[in-house]
Amino acid sequence: MDPLLVIFGLGVGVLVGLTGIGGGSLMTPLLILVFGVKPVTAIGTDLAYAAITKTVGGYKHWRQRTVDASVCVWMALGSVPAAVGGVYVLQLLESALGDGLDTTLIAALGVTLIVTGLATLVRSIFARRFSAGERSTVEMTARRRLVAVVFGAVVGFVLGVTSAGSGALIAVGLILFFRLTPTRVVGTDVVHAAILLWAAALAHLGAGNVDYGLAAQILVGSVPGVWIGSHLSVRVPTGALRLTLALVLCGGGLGLLAKAGLAVPTAAIALAPITAAVVVATGLLRARRARLGTLETSPHPPRAVESRG
Incomplete structure (x- = not known):
């Protein structure tokens, strides 16, 4: 057991509990950069533990009726075979490139993390604009079915090769x-991710x-981490959390690109976690001020308890 x-x-479990995304995108680079795990093994192991975690969350969302089953099924029709195909392509590349695959895979994972981070950033910044015309269910016309299958296939293939992107990209x-409405986005995302992760795993x-x-060993930490993160999610503003995760993902992607041999400035890598810390601190401070302001403007403020001698 490695503490x-x-x-x-x-x-990582806390971040997943706070934001709903980031598991595969964070654990795989950590296994590669910190623990020196071979990239192919890091990807396969990450998918195995994530499949269990997402299944638990998916069951909860299914019971809460926050899943659009039609969208989930049509995306899975594209993502499941594409994920299996991605693993097969990865095996072919390993046989063809040998040790050279590690560098290629690290670079591909780095690019995927940056794209995922940017997608999360877009979702955070333009969340209100995207909320126009939200609906709890979608009529799956022929065009939407095609979009679901093609989109699922793209995400599934990326997941099979890199283990990253199943949460943020699908969302x-x-x-x-x-x-879809936010609750339906989260529920459908988690259930589809569980199906997709099991196929790839x-x-x-x-x-x-x-x-x-x-x-x-990862599950020993991640399971209580998800519970803690879910508990803390009511205290930190969602926008700040998504922005933080976007910065962390971009920083991790830059770190992987640097490990792959690209000339990435160290300052650019270090800037991501520093900025993320500032964002979280600012979000907590604003939330605290908002709570205090609510108490001060409340028509019935809590009365002090008189002491009895």
Whole structure:
């Protein structure tokens, strides 16, 4: 048991509980950069632990009726076979490139993280604009079915190769293409991600890319982390959390690109977590001021309890 691995699992779990996304996008680069795990093994192990975590969350959302089953099914028709195909392509690349695959895979993961971070950033900044015309369910016309299948296939293939993007990319697609309400976006995203992750995880399992002991240690930290993050989510503004995660993902992507040999300035990598910390601190401060302002303007402020001698 590696205590540091459990701590990182706890931290990633907290972020997932706070924002609903970021599990695969954060744990895979941590396994590669901090623990020196081979990229292919890091991807397969990450998908295995994430499949279990998302299944628990997906069951809860299904019981709460916050899932658009039609959209979920049509996206899965494209994403599941594409994810399995992505794993197969990864195996072919490993046979063809050998050790050279590690550098290529790290660079591809870095680019995926930056794209995911930018997608999260767009969702955070333009959340109010996207809210126009939101609906709880969508009539799946022939055009929307095609969009769902194609979009699912793109995300599924990326997930099968890199393990990243299943949360943020799908969420942005559900907002842009289907205009679902926030609760439906989260519920549909989580259930579809669970289906997609199991498909990709089983494919990696068959390819021998999953480290069971590693996955178990991550789960020891991530399961309580998700609970803690869910508890804290009511205290930190959602916009600040999404902006923070976007910055962390972009910083992690830049770090991976630097490891792959690209000339990325160290200052650019360091700026992401520093800015993220400032955003969280500012969000907490504003939330505290808002609570105090509400108490001060309340028509029935709490009365002090008289002391009895």
